[in-house]
Amino acid sequence: MTDQRLIISPEKFDAVIFDMDGVVTRTAHVHSAAWKKMFDHFLNELATRQGKRFEPFDIATDYTRYVDGKPRYDGVRDFLASRGIELREGTRDDDPYEETICGLGNRKNFYFNEVLEEKGARSYDSTVRVIKDLKRAGIKTAIISASKNARKVLASAGVADLFDARVDGLDAEEMGIPGKPAPDVFLAAAKKLGVAPRRSVLVEDAQSGVEAGRAGGFGLVIGVDRAGQRAELARYADVVVDDLSEVRVAPAPRERTTDALPSALDRFNDISCLLKRKRPALFLDYDGTLTPIVERPEDAAISDEMRQTVRDLAGYCTVAIVSGRDRRDVEKLAGIEGIYYAGSHGFDIAGPAGEKMEFEQGKDYLPALDNAEKGLHQRLDGIDGAQVERKKFAIAVHFRRVAESDRPQVEEAVDEVLAVNPGLCKTGGKMIFELRPDIDWHKGKALSWLLQKLDLDRRDVVPIYLGDDLTDEDALREIENQGIGILVRDEDRPTHARYALEDTAEVRIFLQTLCDYLEELNTS
Numbered sequence: 015m016t017d018q019r020l021i022i023s024p025e026k027f028d029a030v031i032f033d034m035d036g037v038v039t040r041t042a043h044v045h046s047a048a049w050k051k052m053f054d055h056f057l058n059e060l061a062t063r064q065g066k067r068f069e070p071f072d073i074a075t076d077y078t079r080y081v082d083g084k085p086r087y088d089g090v091r092d093f094l095a096s097r098g099i100e101l102r103e104g105t106r107d108d109d110p111y112e113e114t115i116c117g118l119g120n121r122k123n124f125y126f127n128e129v130l131e132e133k134g135a136r137s138y139d140s141t142v143r144v145i146k147d148l149k150r151a152g153i154k155t156a157i158i159s160a161s162k163n164a165r166k167v168l169a170s171a172g173v174a175d176l177f178d179a180r181v182d183g184l185d186a187e188e189m190g191i192p193g194k195p196a197p198d199v200f201l202a203a204a205k206k207l208g209v210a211p212r213r214s215v216l217v218e219d220a221q222s223g224v225e226a227g228r229a230g231g232f233g234l235v236i237g238v239d240r241a242g243q244r245a246e247l248a249r250y251a252d253v254v255v256d257d258l259s260e261v262r263v264a265p266a267p268r269e270r271t272t273d274a275l276p277s278a279l280d281r282f283n284d285i286s287c288l289l290k291r292k293r294p295a296l297f298l299d300y301d302g303t304l305t306p307i308v309e310r311p312e313d314a315a316i317s318d319e320m321r322q323t324v325r326d327l328a329g330y331c332t333v334a335i336v337s338g339r340d341r342r343d344v345e346k347l348a349g350i351e352g353i354y355y356a357g358s359h360g361f362d363i364a365g366p367a368g369e370k371m372e373f374e375q376g377k378d379y380l381p382a383l384d385n386a387e388k389g390l391h392q393r394l395d396g397i398d399g400a401q402v403e404r405k406k407f408a409i410a411v412h413f414r415r416v417a418e419s420d421r422p423q424v425e426e427a428v429d430e431v432l433a434v435n436p437g438l439c440k441t442g443g444k445m446i447f448e449l450r451p452d453i454d455w456h457k458g459k460a461l462s463w464l465l466q467k468l469d470l471d472r473r474d475v476v477p478i479y480l481g482d483d484l485t486d487e488d489a490l491r492e493i494e495n496q497g498i499g500i501l502v503r504d505e506d507r508p509t510h511a512r513y514a515l516e517d518t519a520e521v522r523i524f525l526q527t528l529c530d531y532l533e534e535l536n537t538s
């Protein structure tokens with residue numbers, strides 16, 4: 015069976031960043047031969063001068079350990095240090111026969127260019143095939159290299175135009191960023207592509223390169239073992255291959271809709287597999303998920319059984335309720351201690367040990383919200399059934415109990431108030447209009463923030479999110495690739511969830527099943 019990690023899909027990743035030498039182009043042997051020629055020449059002369067035995071540069075050990083993948087002068091410095099040899103740094107203009115770090119680096123470069131001109135570089139067919147498949151799937155690509163000769167090598171191999179971005183040794187020098195094992199070159203490539211490192215794959219054949227990938231927080235690090243160093247690469251790579259012919263690119267997925275989702279109860283086995291050797295972090299929406307939707311927001315009471323189940327779960331993993339309601343309101347309604355609460359769609363967060371976080375930018379909008387609240391009351395208090403619910407960082411206007419014929423009037427009033435309160439925006443929900451700060455903060459961002467703050471943004475944690483509404487899609491999208499999104503479904507619409515539950519009764523059964531599973535793990 016294909017290792018799932020070797021299937022690169024646009025659902026999981028936005029970009030793939032390739033190292034050049036040994037991954038895309040076949041120049042590793044040219045480099046290693048040039049390094050050996052240069053060091054052996056130098057070491058031999060030094061040994062003769064000192065009357066010592068000449069110990070040649072070894073490609074299998076010295077090259078892979080100290081030189082491979084690093085900027086030229088770093089390679090010289092690190093190898094010489096391994097032999098206890100100290101040389102002056104010199105400057106990049108040093109003559110290739112000068113015995114300085116830069117001089118020796120320049121000498122290696124001289125040898126490299128000799129061989130390159132003579133033989134030319136070639137590319138790996140399997141890698142080029144993957145790059146073309148990635149393009150077809152809409153996944154961006156970048157090439158990185160520590161080499162200042164990268165442009166020459168790419169042109170010689172005929173692959174210079176294959177990539178959306180390039181960061182090579184000359185670019186790195188211009189940007190003043192360090193080489194591998196520092197992650198800066200890869201991060202610069204991700205930045206040029208406009209992608210997040212965790213949504214990017216890195217492909218490397220050097221130990222220093224996979225180490226850089228791990229340090230940079232890349233979503234997947236693939237090591238390519240061209241030199242019998244599988245174990246060393248595996249220290250930092252998620253997966254090691256012999257060649258990119260083992261990698262497959264999945265085509266862009268068709269949009270998922272709620273009706274097509276499998277039941278989270280029927281698929282609990284699959285869910286428990288995703289949790290294997292990992293721990294969950296549980297995020298729960300309130301209305302429509304923990305409580306059934308009711309006529310009046312103040313009547314949305316959680317059942318004793320549901321409350322107890324959530325409380326029990328908090329004994330096994332981090333639990334947060336992420337709600338559109340005011341944080342204090344949902345805390346009071348849920349009445350569950352020992353968990354986190356994110357209210358006003360994540361603008362206002364509090365933890366069990368008294369931790370507090372209000373999204374700073376949101377506070378600038380409080381005067382506009384106060385003003386809008388007044389305006390809404392003036393316009394809506396006369397409409398039977400209309401209800402204005404003020405949350406600290408949002409206002410919900412409920413029309414569930416408004417006669418069908420009066421509902422257009424409610425929306426008109428909301429639009430009028432919106433027009434005189436710039437900075438706010440109108441969103442929807444289940445029989446509500448909401449006025450919120452028009453800024454890029456929502457349940458998804460709050461969830462990410464919590465994961466980071468609680469040190470849960472890590473590979474051994476699987477975030478699970480349960481929600482029913484459109485505003486929950488922000489959170490479902492956020493964890494689409496690394497977590498388990500479960501929708502309490504009603505209408506058919508596109509969704510970022512992976513599984514579905516039919517109602518709050520099924521939510522309770524699911525949460526109880528999860529709790530029993532975690533309890534069993536804890537006792538076994």
Ligand SMILES: O=P(O)(O)OC[C@H]1O[C@H](O[C@H]2O[C@H](CO)[C@@H](O)[C@H](O)[C@H]2O)[C@H](O)[C@@H](O)[C@@H]1O
Nearest residue numbers: 300301307308309311314337338339410444445
């Ligand atoms: O994010 P949530 O916890 O799901 O909150 C979303 C909104 O829920 C509440 O309104 C909804 O539930 C009410 C009670 O069942 C129902 O009457 C209303 O029609 C629903 O839209 C809450 O009142 C809102 O503030 C939340 O934004």
